[in-house]
Amino acid sequence: xxxxxxxxxxxxxxxxxxxxxxxxxxxxxxxxxxxxxxxxxxxxxxxxxxxxxxxxxxxxxxxxxxxxxxxxxxxxxxxxxxxxxxxxxxxxxxxxxxxxxxxxxxxxxxxxxxxxxxxxxxx
Numbered sequence: 001x002x003x004x005x006x007x008x009x010x011x012x013x014x015x016x017x018x019x020x021x022x023x024x025x026x027x028x029x030x031x032x033x034x035x036x037x038x039x040x041x042x043x044x045x046x047x048x049x050x051x052x053x054x055x056x057x058x059x060x061x062x063x064x065x066x067x068x069x070x071x072x073x074x075x076x077x078x079x080x081x082x083x084x085x086x087x088x089x090x091x092x093x094x095x096x097x098x099x100x101x102x103x104x105x106x107x108x109x110x111x112x113x114x115x116x117x118x119x120x121x122x123x
Contacts (some may be wrong), residue, residue: 004120016106018093020089023108024081024106024107024108024109025079025080025081025082025106025107025108026091026106026107026108026110027079027080027081027082027106027107027111028076028078028082028083028104028105028106028111028112028113029078029082029104029113029120030076030078030102030113030115031076031077031118032076033074033075033076033079033115034074034076035060035061035072035073035074035075035119036037036073036075036076036089037073037120038072041060042060042061043060043061043062043074043117044049044057044058044059044060044061045057045058045115046058046059047065057099057115057116057117057118058115058116058117059116059117059118059120060120061086067069069094069095070093070094070095071091071092071093071094071095072091072092072094072119073089073090073091074088074089074092075088075089075118076088076102076104077121078104079106079114081106081107082105082106082107083102083104083105084102084103084104084105085101085102085103086102092117094117094118094119097118097119097120098118099116099117100116100117100118101114101115101116101117102114102115102116102117103115
């Protein structure tokens with residue numbers, strides 16, 4: 001009987017320490033950013049800091065051709081267990097050279113990175 005109680009207590013302690021010691025990830029990367037409507041364009045990350053916040057600007061490798069850049073629906077991947085303020089593939093308004101922001105939050109809920117994207121119009 002004592003052995004059985006000891007094993008149960010030991011199992012409970014191992015379970016408690018095992019769940020407490022797992023540190024949540026602080027990874028909050030946005031990768032594989034692309035626009036399915038313009039598959040030949042590679043978007044380039046330019047990391048900067050703004051007011052102490054980490055910001056990465058995304059620029060297409062070449063200007064997007066067409067008479068008007070309006071709504072694009074870029075797709076992307078994020079770090080495992082991270083969240084983002086906009087789903088991959090969601091339409092976003094890129095008209096008039098405006099910046100579109102994507103905020104990725106790590107699993108720990110505290111670490112965040114902002115990625116700004118801007119599409120350039122071909123002349």
